[in-house]
Amino acid sequence: xxxxxxxxxxxxxxxxxxxxxxxxxxxxxxxxxxxxxxxxxxxxxxxxxxxxxxxxxxxxxxxxxxxxx
Amino acid sequence: xxxxxxxxxxxxxxxxxxxxxxxxxxxxxxxxxxxxxxxxxxxxxxxxxxxxxxxxxxxxxxxxxxxxx
Amino acid sequence: xxxxxxxxxxxxxxxxxxxxxxxxxxxxxxxxxxxxxxxxxxxxxxxxxxxxxxxxxxxxxxxxxxxxx
Amino acid sequence: xxxxxxxxxxxxxxxxxxxxxxxxxxxxxxxxxxxxxxxxxxxxxxxxxxxxxxxxxxxxxxxxxxxxx
Amino acid sequence: xxxxxxxxxxxxxxxxxxxxxxxxxxxxxxxxxxxxxxxxxxxxxxxxxxxxxxxxxxxxxxxxxxxxx
Amino acid sequence: xxxxxxxxxxxxxxxxxxxxxxxxxxxxxxxxxxxxxxxxxxxxxxxxxxxxxxxxxxxxxxxxxxxxx
Amino acid sequence: xxxxxxxxxxxxxxxxxxxxxxxxxxxxxxxxxxxxxxxxxxxxxxxxxxxxxxxxxxxxxxxxxxxxx
Amino acid sequence: xxxxxxxxxxxxxxxxxxxxxxxxxxxxxxxxxxxxxxxxxxxxxxxxxxxxxxxxxxxxxxxxxxxxx
Amino acid sequence: xxxxxxxxxxxxxxxxxxxxxxxxxxxxxxxxxxxxxxxxxxxxxxxxxxxxxxxxxxxxxxxxxxxxx
Amino acid sequence: xxxxxxxxxxxxxxxxxxxxxxxxxxxxxxxxxxxxxxxxxxxxxxxxxxxxxxxxxxxxxxxxxxxxx
Amino acid sequence: xxxxxxxxxxxxxxxxxxxxxxxxxxxxxxxxxxxxxxxxxxxxxxxxxxxxxxxxxxxxxxxxxxxxx
Amino acid sequence: xxxxxxxxxxxxxxxxxxxxxxxxxxxxxxxxxxxxxxxxxxxxxxxxxxxxxxxxxxxxxxxxxxxxx
Numbered sequence: 027x028x029x030x031x032x033x034x035x036x037x038x039x040x041x042x043x044x045x046x047x048x049x050x051x052x053x054x055x056x057x058x059x060x061x062x063x064x065x066x067x068x069x070x071x072x073x074x075x076x077x078x079x080x081x082x083x084x085x086x087x088x089x090x091x092x093x094x095x
Numbered sequence: 096x097x098x099x100x101x102x103x104x105x106x107x108x109x110x111x112x113x114x115x116x117x118x119x120x121x122x123x124x125x126x127x128x129x130x131x132x133x134x135x136x137x138x139x140x141x142x143x144x145x146x147x148x149x150x151x152x153x154x155x156x157x158x159x160x161x162x163x164x
Numbered sequence: 165x166x167x168x169x170x171x172x173x174x175x176x177x178x179x180x181x182x183x184x185x186x187x188x189x190x191x192x193x194x195x196x197x198x199x200x201x202x203x204x205x206x207x208x209x210x211x212x213x214x215x216x217x218x219x220x221x222x223x224x225x226x227x228x229x230x231x232x233x
Numbered sequence: 234x235x236x237x238x239x240x241x242x243x244x245x246x247x248x249x250x251x252x253x254x255x256x257x258x259x260x261x262x263x264x265x266x267x268x269x270x271x272x273x274x275x276x277x278x279x280x281x282x283x284x285x286x287x288x289x290x291x292x293x294x295x296x297x298x299x300x301x302x
Numbered sequence: 303x304x305x306x307x308x309x310x311x312x313x314x315x316x317x318x319x320x321x322x323x324x325x326x327x328x329x330x331x332x333x334x335x336x337x338x339x340x341x342x343x344x345x346x347x348x349x350x351x352x353x354x355x356x357x358x359x360x361x362x363x364x365x366x367x368x369x370x371x
Numbered sequence: 372x373x374x375x376x377x378x379x380x381x382x383x384x385x386x387x388x389x390x391x392x393x394x395x396x397x398x399x400x401x402x403x404x405x406x407x408x409x410x411x412x413x414x415x416x417x418x419x420x421x422x423x424x425x426x427x428x429x430x431x432x433x434x435x436x437x438x439x440x
Numbered sequence: 441x442x443x444x445x446x447x448x449x450x451x452x453x454x455x456x457x458x459x460x461x462x463x464x465x466x467x468x469x470x471x472x473x474x475x476x477x478x479x480x481x482x483x484x485x486x487x488x489x490x491x492x493x494x495x496x497x498x499x500x501x502x503x504x505x506x507x508x509x
Numbered sequence: 510x511x512x513x514x515x516x517x518x519x520x521x522x523x524x525x526x527x528x529x530x531x532x533x534x535x536x537x538x539x540x541x542x543x544x545x546x547x548x549x550x551x552x553x554x555x556x557x558x559x560x561x562x563x564x565x566x567x568x569x570x571x572x573x574x575x576x577x578x
Numbered sequence: 579x580x581x582x583x584x585x586x587x588x589x590x591x592x593x594x595x596x597x598x599x600x601x602x603x604x605x606x607x608x609x610x611x612x613x614x615x616x617x618x619x620x621x622x623x624x625x626x627x628x629x630x631x632x633x634x635x636x637x638x639x640x641x642x643x644x645x646x647x
Numbered sequence: 648x649x650x651x652x653x654x655x656x657x658x659x660x661x662x663x664x665x666x667x668x669x670x671x672x673x674x675x676x677x678x679x680x681x682x683x684x685x686x687x688x689x690x691x692x693x694x695x696x697x698x699x700x701x702x703x704x705x706x707x708x709x710x711x712x713x714x715x716x
Numbered sequence: 717x718x719x720x721x722x723x724x725x726x727x728x729x730x731x732x733x734x735x736x737x738x739x740x741x742x743x744x745x746x747x748x749x750x751x752x753x754x755x756x757x758x759x760x761x762x763x764x765x766x767x768x769x770x771x772x773x774x775x776x777x778x779x780x781x782x783x784x785x
Numbered sequence: 786x787x788x789x790x791x792x793x794x795x796x797x798x799x800x801x802x803x804x805x806x807x808x809x810x811x812x813x814x815x816x817x818x819x820x821x822x823x824x825x826x827x828x829x830x831x832x833x834x835x836x837x838x839x840x841x842x843x844x845x846x847x848x849x850x851x852x853x854x
Contacts, residue, residue: 029591029592029593029594029599029600029603029634030592031589031590031591031592031603031604031607031608032589032590033587033588033589033590034588034589034590034638035516035588036516036517036518036519036571036588037514037515037516037517037576038514038515038516038517038573039514040513040514044115045114045115045183046182046183046218046221049211049218050217050218051514052514053213053216053217053218054216054217055514055576056216056514057215057216063213063216064212064213065210065211065212065213066210066211066213066218067208067209067210068208068209068210070136070137071136071137072134072135072136072137073118073134073135074133074134075122075132075133075134075135075158078122078123078125078126078132079119079122079123080115080118080119080122080135083115086517088588089213090590093589093607099385100382100383100384100385100396100397100400100401101382101383102380102381102382102383103381103382103383103431104240104381105240105241105242105243105295105381106238106239106240106241106300107238107239107240107241107297108238109237109238113184114183114184120238121238124238124300125238139205139206140205140206141203141204141205141206142187142203142204143202143203144191144201144202144203144204144227147191147192147194147195147201148188148191148192149184149187149188149191149204152184155241157381159383162382162400168316169313169314169315169316169327169328169331169332170313170314171311171312171313171314172312172313172314172362173312173447174312174447174448174449174450174502175445175446175447175448175507176445176446176447176448176504177445178444178445189445190445193445193507194445224448226312228314231313231331242378243378243379243380243381243433244376244377244378244379244438245376245377245378245379245435246376247375247376251667252321252666252667253320253321253356253359256349256356257355257356258376259376260351260354260355260356261354261355262376262438263354263376264353264354270351270354271350271351272348272349272350272351273348273349273351273356274346274347274348275346275347275348277688277689278688278689279686279687279688279689280670280686280687281685281686282674282684282685282686282687282710284678285674285675285677285678285684286671286674286675287667287670287671287674287687290667293379296351306454307451307452307453307454307465307466307469307470308451308452309449309450309451309452310450310451310452310500311450312450321666322665322666322701322704325694325701326700326701329696329699329700329701330699330700332699333698333699339696339699340695340696341693341694341695341696342693342694342696342701343691343692343693344691344692344693364450365696366452369451369469389529390528390529390735391734391735391770391773394763394770395769395770398765398768398769398770399768399769401768402767402768408765408768409764409765410762410763410764410765411762411763411765411770412760412761412762413760413761413762415550415551416550416551417548417549417550417551418532418548418549419547419548420536420546420547420548420549420572422540423536423537423539423540423546424533424536424537425529425532425533425536425549428529434765458805459597459804459805460596460597460632460635463625463632464631464632467627467630467631467632468630468631470630471630477627477630478626478627479624479625479626479627480624480625480627480632481622481623481624482622482623482624484826484827485826485827486824486825486826486827487808487824487825488823488824489812489822489823489824489825489848491816492812492813492815492816492822493809493812493813494805494808494809494812494825497805503627518585519585519586519587519588519640520583520584520585520586520645521583521584521585521586521642522583523582523583527736528735528736534583535583538583538645539583553757553758554757554758555755555756555757555758556739556755556756557754557755558743558753558754558755558756558779560747561743561744561746561747561753562740562743562744563736563739563740563743563756566736569586597804598803598804598839598842601832601839602838602839605834605837605838605839606837606838608837609836609837615834615837616833616834617831617832617833617834618831618832618834618839619829619830619831620829620830620831641834651730652727652728652729652730652741652742652745652746653727653728654725654726654727654728655726655727655728655776656726656792657726657792657793657794657795657847658790658791658792658793658852659790659791659792659793659849660790661789661790672790673790676790676852677790707793709726711728714727714745720799721796721797721798721799721810721811721814721815722796722797723794723795723796723797724795724796724797724845725795726795778795780797783796783814
């Protein structure tokens, strides 16, 4: 049995609706090119404001995935 | 074209329902006196607990706005 | 009137649905053995990913409660 | 019942005598223009030295107060 | 001779008078149930303000004690 | 002789040319309304990129000034 | 299927020989009273020195375990 | 209208002359393979010294770019 | 002579035996696709526990390598 | 007029009585060999506990002094 | 071939003109007494303001040098 | 009985073999000129890589020693 190696990349997902949707958006986009995503860690939560309302939530994630041997 | 200067202030919004609503509450209040709010950054998320349930989410934000020339 | 002393413990709650539900899950579980929970602070937000979607949000909290005299 | 919004400002108080007095000095000064101060958080403690003795303690605080509706 | 193991717990002590008294209050309370307290580390210093004066200093400590074998 | 109290505000200055010019831009703007600026601390340095070149340096500062008695 | 809740406690293990042995010492001690330890995170590595040699490595860990339902 | 996803990578640029030139060097190199660079954040500034003078400034950046859909 | 540009990526190596072996495992895996690895920085050390013993050390590294011109 | 250069050293002062006295003790000791101490910054506050009371406050300081030309 | 040991000291350089000149000033001063300076790391950038302009940039560095055997 | 004052210095030890050996190397070198070393704290662990293998572990330590009265 081998010792796994993971790689983490940093992504920023955005959503006009919620922090969770911003996270889901980033992970869904990453899934197009990476097939072994295992976990994420929230690094920063911020957003853009327009007319006194949140226009977009922007969530920075570190996303971890298994490297193929 | 001028080089913009922004100011950031620190606010704490609260909501009994969600983190997003606490953020919206703080920004809506700030909009009453500031008219150029551009972005926010979440600094801290905490809350009060009453009877084993979250009574209020309290989210500390840094809110950035353009200074008028 | 006495000077209160609080204790903080660190919990990780999880939920397949939202960050708020992960927080509520941790606090509801703590309430079973602690009866004076007063506040929480979010320390870390992360999650597990399965098939390109968030399987569980995992939120680490510090939970503060009053120590009985 | 409304959801409160708080603002935090950052002050530096100083005192030749003690850390507590430097904190009290900053809060007393803030009270002249703000009437709803609720809490403070110590951000940094430093001081000036003259002739091998502490000349002034300088304590940086974040001071939180309720915004009027 | 054994290799010792210590545990740290996080407490918040308060006092209307001084930071040191808030620390002493937390340690005295912990001593009621723990008998091998060895050291503390200050994690955060904050306080409540009432009428432009400090009502309570609140000091968060990590308190370390020896685990019995 | 009184114990001084300082206030710190957080500004973001920008410049297409250099970090120093972004700092100077923020301080010059603050000087229009504040007359006792004493020091600054760099909190963050970032910038916008356009066509593979830095379009603007953006420097976040904490600016400290004396509060009038 | 339930949403798990974990608790983290902070321990300091020590060893005259290695960082790994200090970690193992802390976890073996915790196992005496906790039966669902799942992971650890190293918080700090330090040590005592005697006669110009390391006398003890001291490793502070956060140890996570499943709370029974 | 889609919700954008950004990726951040970490680069170290160097220059014998200035911090700004080290930043520009890193971004110009990244532009060779990435065509949507939008912003950078300075993570660390350090340098090598030779004969009592700075030989190279070395600036670590996080560089953010839009992921193509 | 050119000004070098480095890239850093974040990897997690694991080993049942030691922190050093977890580091070596991550670097050996990275070497399969990157040929100019120059240095690493330990970001986090954690591990999984099974039956009161460390099952795997997991070490998160930032690994720096030279970008080809 | 020259551009000054300062050096900072890190000291730990202790006192059975107060945080301020621990700071004064460290600075008084440094004054024996350094004659241009200008400021200090508190890095950490901790202490030893004996019999449920604080035996010593231990305050880590960075102390800054002017280097002679 | 021996295993090198380095020492780091913390200096503050200042300059009325630029961050780079403040760094060079500190290193040139250190070179008078240390002959093996190898690298520096910027810890903090701040400055004094006079009349709405930067009077001095003040850059805190950690400077690393080889210890002679 | 006097109140002790300690000084901390920052060293980087290196070793081709292990983190512990890098720590021991730094402390052994410090012992040549300092005779009251009492403890160390690991600040950073990094290393150089050559040919896909760790060439040197480099461990930055803060080393504390008693100042003679």
